[in-house]
Amino acid sequence: MTTHTLFALDSMDSGTGRKVEIDGLEVLLVRIDDDIYAISDTCSHADVSLSNGFVEADDCAVECPKHGASFDLRTGEALTLPAIRPVPTYEVAVIDGDVVLTLAPLEEDA
DSSP, X not given: OEEEEEEEGGGSOTTEXXXXXXXXXXXXXXXXXXXXXXXXXXXXXXXXXXGGSEEEGGGTEEEOTTTOOEEETTTOOBOSTXXXXXXXXXXXXXXXXXXXXXXXXXXXXX
């Protein structure tokens, strides 16, 4: 597992998302109030960046800008069609005011 300190939580407004790329992996970070979520930036339906989508703060979800599929930010589960497959989520925490992302190796790499 590798941890990456990314940025100060205060540099991000609630209800917004920010895409980061770490070692070729694109991750969408979304802040809702004082909580932060990390999810794959790629829609499982249409291979589109979720970072250009709409954050649904009340539902803790993000909506894909291409066809409107929504994904739960906590679990990655597809909430609406046309997506039926989940997207990966990642461990993220706020430590001393900074957003820290932890990436685990893929199972075949473990």
